[in-house]
Amino acid sequence: MTRGPAVRIERQVDWIDTDAAGHYHHSSVIRWAEAAEAELLRRVGAPDLTPTVPRVRYEVDYLDRLYFRDTALVDLWVDKVGTSSLRYGFEVTRAGHGPAARGAMTCVLVDPGTGASAPWPADLARRLGGAPGG
Template identity: 50%
Template structure:
């Protein structure tokens, strides 16, 4: 957790592995993890009243480590938390839990862009405050074991 005393802003969603989520081997396709992380992000932003950010936050980095396979019909829990808020960027940490425990974990970095801007622009102060945990928190939080949070004021 950060030295600022704020809880990480987080969301948890539950999904089932659907047939189109699998590859020819019968387990989850690698791309479904990114979609689930983005679904958790959508739930988080909606819960914070920040749904208007959709379309203004392109992904600039995505990294995932796969730990175990998920199969058609498996129930998964996707946990996503704000790990760091920069001047115009934000990094999320996420985990996907399946029947055998952690199936995947990683991070995704997004950049805030303006409506009429071709590059990044600083987060609006109210948005930044909500993302840093000063705003309304979602009902479901992220279990923090194994995550390091550094919500700060890094100039990104």
């Protein structure tokens, strides 16, 4: 499968990102993926899109641990552009090691006036790596 636009960001695992066991809390992965999404949308010229694409699904496989002060490399890419949906794939890696988490999140474009799903504008669908209309 051909990937659409992609981005890599770095995040240091802060104390607040860890749990009582001393490694990263599962919710940190989602925050990092969403930070990468914000950067990807900025790069494709749609920095204000986030409020109109709520998440409808997350899936994450936790593969290894990250600890306080580790560097997390977060890769995120557009996996599929549907009629009104957008699926991202992502992977979080501890610098110098293998993957710590791998997953996907699906968002749906909504009309802010109605709250109903809406089709992607053709230009935006192209910038996200898809064909208009899915």
